[in-house]
Amino acid sequence: MHKALYRVYRPLKFGDVVGQEHIIKTLKNQIDNNNIAHAYLFSGSRGTGKTSTAKIFARAVNCLEPHDMEPCNECKVCKGIISENIMDIIEIDAASNNGVDDIRELRENVKYPPSVGKYKVYIIDEVHMLSQGAFNALLxxxxxxxxxxxxxxxxxxxxxxxxxxxxxxxRFDFKRVKLCDIVDRMKVICEDMGIKVEDRALNLIGKNSEGALRDALSILDQCISYTCDEVKYEDVVELLGTVNTEFLFNMTDYIIDQNTKMILNLVNDLVVWGKDIKHFLDELIDHFRNLMICKVSKEVDEILAFPDEIIQSLKSQSERISTNDIMRIINILSICENDMKYSSHQRVLLEIAIIKISQPMLDDNKDGILSRLEKLEKQIASGVKLESTSSKSNSTEKISKEDKKVSIKIQSSDKIKKIWPEILDYMKKDKNIPTAAMLKEAEEFVLEGKTLVIVFDDIYKFHKEALSKESTKEYIKKVVSSVTNQDLGIKLSLKSELMITDTSNHKDEGLEILESIFPKEIIQIKHSDKDI
Structure with a gap:
């Protein structure tokens, strides 16, 4: 039967315990000075060596031939404890033995002295699971x-x-193990097993263990089973899937950069890998919470129990985003998380939330407005000159007067596509950057008579709805008119909504539109059951 890697390489001496030097030094000094306490509390996150250290300490205080306060692991007491043939070391799992009767039985057994060693040691794991009555009995x-x-x-x-x-x-608080220490330990194990492994692969495993050496060894064990004789970075990525520390950092970078396309690609990867969407949402909320801590606290190391390398990455990423934006994002994600409880369309809800947080101009609540104001303040601080205008109409008129353009005859959607960047530039000069940013995502343009239809891909439904407000459509119309010197109506549409119908008044124009979308060979228009 296969034995888990973390069990095979469980520390047998204090010197084998990784990343807890402050605790090991104190315990060894207590043994040396015969100043051993009657009760210890080992606290800390999972996989940091609490139980292993407790077992080593139990052997060290009972060892017949200790060396430098370390258990020899060779004398009959040490061997008996390791093989569990000596009952002087009692391990109790408080998760399954948490009642008053269990602790009362312990109190009865305490009366009996050790059978072989000097001390009788009780190791109670997950002690916080004891009931209130059990705590009272233990007290x-x-x-x-x-x-x-x-x-x-x-x-x-x-x-x-x-x-x-x-x-x-x-009380002894066990720290999360540093990434470099985890990687070094895994290297030693791989060398001992004759396994080739890439440094990048070990680093990725270490990052995903979040400072828990046991978790790192479990992942490594899984990777070795997957690849047999050589562990490569690509194999680790494939095995771990996409919901890992690196994935969260990448997702957050795209959110900060407002790169909606890449964000939706990552969400798709998440679904393809079959990962739990709600679990990912929880992790993303936690990640932004960690960024918020980095923004508002100077004692980050004491609040966030992560290796130094991850904390440094969090600090660096937090410098790219404002505190207000972080709180806005957490609020949106939290609402999404709550909505998921009552919906079977978790992916859709996640995509909607992701688009909202990556496009502050679509967020009409207080936090969204504050985010836009903050961005505006940064523009002012950087020296961008903002001109006061009484209305969008006046501002547009001023632009058209200052930058006179030759009238452009718009006869096809292709010409609109060519001058579209010029239209967006006018909006940017007019300080209407949010509108320009949303219109930049337009996929295609269709002319229906004297109406310009701006078509968006279905993933930009929020853009379409935000731009469909009458005041916004009127502004777009004035800018288009200013650039082209033509009076065109404005209509916003999604690809799935785009319906082109033929009318008797616009047969030629309708054909031209259809031919711009479909090959001529497949177009057959019927009117009154007769081919046209």
Missing amino acids: KTLEEPPSYIIFILATTEPHKLPPTILSRCQ
Whole structure:
């Protein structure tokens, strides 16, 4: 039977424990000075070595031939503890033994001295899972334990422990393991196993472990099973899928850059890989929460339990986005998360939320307006001259007067497409950047008589709806008129909504439009059951 990698390479000595030097030094000094406490609390995130350190400490205090305060792992006591043939070391899983009766049984067994070693050590894992009654039963034993008893309580959530328990324990907080230490440990293991591995692959595994060495070894174990004799970066990416730390950073970069196309591509990758959309949404919210902490706190290291490399990446990314934008994004994602509880269209809701957060001009609530104002303030601060105008109409008229253009005869959609950048430039000069930004995503243009139909891909439904307001359409009409010197009506449409119908008054024009979209060979227009 295969034995998990983290079990095969579980630390057997204090020197094997990775990234917890501050704790190891204290424990070894206590053994050396015979200053051993009766109760310890080992707290910290998963996979950081709490239980392993507790077991090493239990052997070290009972070892017959210790060397430099390390257990020898060779004497009969050490071997007996490792093989679990000596009952002086008792491990209790509080998640499944959390009742009052379980702790009362423990209190009865405490009365009996160790059978072989010097100390009887109780290791209670996930101690925060004990019931209130069980805590009360444990408290009496912690207050007045026999001299030969040592309690080691391990937990990932120390805040759930009663103050009465906390005050009776020496607390040791296990840090998340640094990325470089995780990578170095995996290299040693791979060399020992004769496995070739790319440094990039180890770094990716380390980043996704989020400081938990056990998680890193579990991922490495899976990668070795997948690739057999050589672990490559591409294999790790394929095995992990897309929801990993690197994916979250990439997604956030595209959100900050307002690159909607790439964001939707990543969402598609998410679905293709079969990842849980709601779980991803939770992780994305957590990621923006971490960015917010980096923006508002100077003591980031104490709040965020991540390796230094990830914290540095978070700090760098947080410099590219404002606090207001982060809060706006968290609010939108949180609303989306709540809506998902009542909808079977999780992907659609996620895509809508993603488009909203990447396009602040589509967000009409207070946070969206503040985001646009903040961007405007930055433009002013950078020296951009903003001219006061009484209305869009006046501003457009001023542009047309200052930059006189020769009248452009618009006869086809191709000509509109050619002068479209000029129309967008006019809007930018007019300080109407949001409108220009949304119109930039227009896919094609269709002339219906004297009406210009601006067509968007269906993924830009928000753009179409935002631009369909009468005041906005009127502004677009005036800008187009200013550039072309032609009075054209404006209509916004999605590709799926585009319906071109033939009328008796515009047969030639209708044919021209159809021929610009479809090959002439397949066009057959019927009127009153007769081919035209």
